Amino acid sequence: MKKLQKDSVYNEYDADGDGIVSDDELSHVKEIKTTEDELRKHLAQLRMARYTLIAMGLFTVVMFFVPLDRVNALSDISNLFYISGAGIVGAYMGTTAWMSKKR
Ligand SMILES: [Ca+2]
Numbered sequence: 001m002k003k004l005q006k007d008s009v010y011n012e013y014d015a016d017g018d019g020i021v022s023d024d025e026l027s028h029v030k031e032i033k034t035t036e037d038e039l040r041k042h043l044a045q046l047r048m049a050r051y052t053l054i055a056m057g058l059f060t061v062v063m064f065f066v067p068l069d070r071v072n073a074l075s076d077i078s079n080l081f082y083i084s085g086a087g088i089v090g091a092y093m094g095t096t097a098w099m100s101k102k103r
Contacts, residue, residue, distance in 0.1 A: 013026060042099075045092055048088065059081060
């Protein structure tokens with residue numbers, strides 16, 4: 001019988017913790033990795049959407065303290081900022097709803 005080396009990275013594939021990495025457990029490795037990748041990707045997208053929302057909120061609050069002539073000068077940029085921010089958040093929500101429906 002073969003054994004894993006000490007502190008092997010494949011120890012985690014012993015799902016039931018009996019000290020034996022069985023054929024059945026190994027066959028699930030790809031599935032586990034795919035799920036982990038999806039979770040990581042989802043987490044990154046969640047962070048992006050969250051920080052975009054926070055940035056939009058902060059930007060709005062900051063705009064209250066900026067002199068009006070500067071606000072007018074920046075209006076083209078701030079319009080783009082709001083539209084693209086809403087696009088990011090909307091795309092996140094849309095794909096999240098679509099992905100959870102697909103499952
Ligand atoms: Ca096992």
